[in-house]
Amino acid sequence: MRLKATARVRMWSALAAAAALGATGVAACSGGGDEEPVGVAKVASTLGPGEGMLNLVTLPGSIESGTSDPRVDWVTPFEERTGCKVGLKTVRTPEEMAGLMRDGGRRYDGVAAPPEVAGQLIAENQVTPVNTDLVDGFKKLEPKLRGLLKRDGRQYGIPYVWGSNLLMYDTRAVPPPPSWAALFDPGQASRYSGKLVMRDSPLAIAEAALYLKRERPKLEIDDPYSLTPGQLKAAGRVLAKQRPHVGEYWERPADAVSAFAGGRAVLGQAWPYHVDVLTRAARTVQAAVPSEGVTGWMDAWMIGARVEHPNCMYQWLQWTASPDVQQQVAEWTGVAPANPQACSGDRLKPGFCTAYHVGDRAYLDKVVFAHAPTKACDGESDDNDCTDYAEWKKTWIEATKL
Template identity: 45%
Template sequence: MALAAAAALAIGLAAAGCGGDSGDKATGAGQGGFRVPKVPMQKSLGKGEGQVNLVAWAGYAEDGSNEKTVDWVHPFEKQTGCKVNTKIAGTSDEMVALMKTGQYDTVSASGDASLRLIASGSVAPVNTALVPNYADIFAGLKNKPWNSVNGVPYGVPHGRGANLLMWRTDKVKQAPDSWGAVFDPNSPYKGKVTAYDSPIYIADAALYLMSSRPELGIKDPYALDQKQFDAAAALLKQQRGIVGEYWSDYTKAVQSFKSGDTVLGTTWQVITNYVLDAKAPVKAIVPKEGSTGWSDTWMIAAKAKHPNCAYQWMNYIVSPKANAQVAEWFGEAPANAKACQETSDEKFCDTFHATDETYFSKVHFWTTPIAQCLDGRKDVKCVDYAKWTQAWTAIKG
């Protein structure tokens, strides 16, 4: 991972820019306390440039190469004449680093990357008038702290989901209901526990401490003062003794659960799907403490070389049919409300709580930590992402 680049961007997030602009008006200081760099908003769509370069999570731009029947890229290419070139990224830090190269037009950024991209001037505000399908996006996904600044959208919501606790039902004797299972220093599954390999995983420890150590006063796992942060880091250093593998490549996580090298740990629904398809007995849940999670947003590069094809892609990928296909393949709640009418499984949106805001109120979506405490505290500074990155390196050793 480009940890140095991520740290530099995080520092920039705390003190980015001196002015802001979204098209014709200045946005000034963002809700996170940073000022938005001057990046113009596209006014109108022109002719497609013939191609579009994506940075995406695995499973978001399927072209039939992984499964012949799973292909929404070729229909887009046929419809628009824009050839899709996809670079798969394993982590948000990698996405940020790739977008900084200037080689890519759009990215499916999660909340722990989106604010960094905005603050660094790497992405532009999105003209939603050029994205007709934006009108049908769930209201619960629009104008959130991780995809907008002062009401100005910087992307098109793609979907959302929770980070889950998964275990091998044939190996773990007692079904866990708490994240405490992955933080127990005396775990009988020492060496077979897995955790997500990213500084943002510190939030998972903070989330657990919210209920296990209420005296710390943690209200938001992404808004940690020094004492709270030190407690989360200490818990993760303790956890290091039982972790057999940290994962960022979901295919390796799948293989590890399939083989039994891993029997317990953090997962995504797509990993669960693959492991179950391989006939390995697993179960995944949102534990009683709730969970962290992702809400991904398609963002357009500030200096996109193929902006018209990028806008066409953003509109297409959240169209009802395509959004339904992605959601079912990846295992997440779709962003487009009309996608629920297009899923092959008529109960899919119920299963993934697509319309259930009460369910998602238990999910703390990835958000970039900054010095201005995101929980509203004014009398103390919080630990920013640069320090999260440094701490994560030390935690893993």
């Protein structure tokens, strides 16, 4: 089997409701604080006719309209059914995505936000709460995922897809690793020097923090995504000591697939996607769930603070939460659907759903889902004891790039 034959590898290689607007003028937003941006939408209360247009912001691969593969298209049927023409702005990085949503001169209706973006947009009032009563199928989505974007009793996003970060190893070269120490302990990592792979993301610091949580209990790490300056510094040191042994920091998931398939890697951070692709290609890899636990992530659809086409946006939320669309998204992107009903009937194959832990509540309960690091350790209070995403990014660069 050719590894590049799957649609998921191709995709990754490229890496509705009437809302009364509080004010019609649009001005530059403050970028933070308690004040809402000018033109911010209020929470919708009723569903009205579509406005005929919908402007969305996504990372590559989050939406498919048949351009990558004519057989993969969940946009055209939506447009035909609702009359809402989808305009798409694809960005390369989460930072670019957040910048567009902050831009007071632009009016995007919605954004498919990863965790490091979602938390920032909520804190800066760049997204508006969702009236979940207007989203058919919301209660069918995984309960734990629904709760990740709930603040003060208000829902700020509709779960779209999710995944977890595992330890993947080549069974011919590495015995089953019981913990993250296999990747982060210098003595153990040196055994496979040059053949380790790591995600190229500041949020990968959280796995080092999980390792330290058990290795150095005096650090008193609780939430691996809420680190004090001292805890973050300790995690940075772990990554710096690991760096000489890392053969590749992967940004595109297909790069990690290639590294293991070509024998350049034998151990590293991976997603169920990698394990699925490689095992189906008869490669000798397996996934391990470290004893310290695993981290995870969720992408969610959020409504922009200056939403211009709210009714079409709510129709899009309903559409993308439906099991049939969730099945298409999961098959194409190689991630777990937020709606377990995508695994019912003859939609997704049972093997896929098992591999990606869809509907596995016991597994989900063990996953520590990512959120944007903030100064406030609990993400809500006024204390400034923890470190924010900018500090994480600086630590990541210093530990892995300089």
